[in-house]
Amino acid sequence: MDHNLSQVQGAVQTLTQSSDTLFLLLGAIMVFLMHAGFAFLEVGTVRKKNQVNALVKILVDFGVSTIAYFFIGYWIAYHTTFFSGAEVLAAGNGYALVKFFFLLTFAAAIPAIVSGGIAERARFHPIMIATFFTVGVIYPFFEGMIWNGNFQFQNWLESQFGHPFHDFAGSVVVHAVGGWIALVAVIFLGMRKGRIRAGKHTNFAPSNIPFLALGAWILSVGWFGFNVMSAQNLNGISGLVAMNSLMAMVGGILAAFIVGKNDPGFIHNGPLAGLVAVCAGSDLMHPLGALVTGAIAGVLFVWVFTWLQNKTHIDDVLGVWPLHGLCGAWGGIAAGIFGQQSFGGIGGVSFIAQLLGTIAGILVALLGALIVYGSLQKITGLRLSEEEEFNGADLSIHKISTINEE
Structure with a gap:
């Protein structure tokens, strides 16, 4: 009887592991x-x-990221190697590998x-080196x-404020960190040629709205x-x-549609703004709290991107700092607001811990990016020459264009 029971328990455990x-x-x-999504969003926004x-x-970024994360980053984050x-x-159905x-x-x-953010004027190989260090060191550190x-940061927040920093699916860990790293890179690269004409800002129209x-x-x-699937x-x-x-x-869609005045670029970035913002508290909020969170994100993206493009010298091509960083x-x-029970959420979250965790992510991203991109700027330079930028990165770097007429 005990033998049969242990067999059944073993079979259930194996099935559970395999299912997970x-x-x-x-x-x-x-x-x-989603990386195809990143690619086509950029393809449709940049000039031909x-x-x-x-x-x-x-695509090459993904390859470099895999090597950096396999050999260095995963070990830094989780103290695990392969x-x-x-x-x-292969033992245990490979859950750890997946x-x-x-x-x-x-x-x-x-x-x-x-x-x-850095599209249309960045040199290729220095950016790949930056990818290696951002994915291999900066991101896994946070x-x-x-x-x-790691580093008892979460334990300290919990002891001081009752709860650790809560980021279920990476609003801060992934998106804010990526967006603030991008801001530093964009500032180092400077504006694309032709953006200022007769002392006024001009914007390059997206090349392909369907893409x-x-x-x-x-x-x-x-x-x-x-x-x-962040439940794992x-x-x-x-x-x-x-x-x-x-x-x-x-x-995010509806807010960007209203505030963006029917602009298709804003409308299609609206859902992304909402989804970025809900990652952290998606397991805690009431759906109405999530709706408000997404709507605020949609407005934030449209307003800040418009301000960047028309009033500053920060030339963020796709608006990745407002979209992901902000x-x-x-x-x-x-998550620290709408995750609270008083706002219809599940609770178990501290507003102060959320604020401090968010600030910590921004600081790690800024400091790390300053070191990586600042070093590369001094050693190799980050930007294409004026002639290469005029000809376009396709011909200058890859020796081919999207349209080759016989």
Whole structure:
């Protein structure tokens, strides 16, 4: 009898492990697909002479990110390596290996975010070196602090304010960190040639609205893997996370539609702003709180991006700092507001801890990016020559353009 019971328990355990592994693998694939969304969002926004570069950059960034995270970043964040024998790695249905793939797709979002900000004038190889260090060192340093309890930061927040910093799916850990790193890179690179004419700011129109829209759709769909599957096992799957992601996305769409005055670029970035903001508290908020969080993010993106493009010399091509940096920071703080029971949330979150955790992410991103991009600026330079920029990154770097007429 005991033997039969142990057999049944073993079979159930194996089935659970296999199901969790498949669940997380599907999540990893969905987030991996989001990188196609990043690529097409950039392809549709930049001028035609830089479209090939956008596609190549995102793909090679992913390859470099994988190497950096496999050899350095994952060890920094989780004190785990994969240098034992393949037989050992394969034991237990490979859940740990799939978890690495899932978390890698998050890490690789950092250079994908940066790519949109620095488009059209960045040299290729220095940016790949920057990708290696941002994914290998800067991102996992903060990821480990928040998601693995490194450096006792979370313990300190909990002892001081009753709760640790809560970031369920990476509003701050992924998006704010990526957005603030991008801001530093964008400032180092300076404005694209031709943006100031006769003393006035001019904006380059998106080259392909259908591609821009395709990128936004791919990202929006993949985001449900990004958020829902951050539970990392079937037992933790939450319909609330799915509902809140949906409501925040819709809040972002409608807010960007209204405030953006029918502009298709704003409307297609609206859902992304809402989804960035809801990542942190998607497992805590009431759907109405998520709707408000997404709507505020949509307004924040439109207003700040408009201000950047028309009033400053910060030339953020896709608006990745307002979209990811500011909306991500808002998401970290929003979790501390709409996660509270008094606002219809589940509770178990501290506003002060959320504020301090968000500030910590911004500081790590800024300091790390200053070191990485500042060093590369001095050693190799980050920007294409004026002639190369005029000809476009496609011809200057890749020796081919999107349209080759016979």
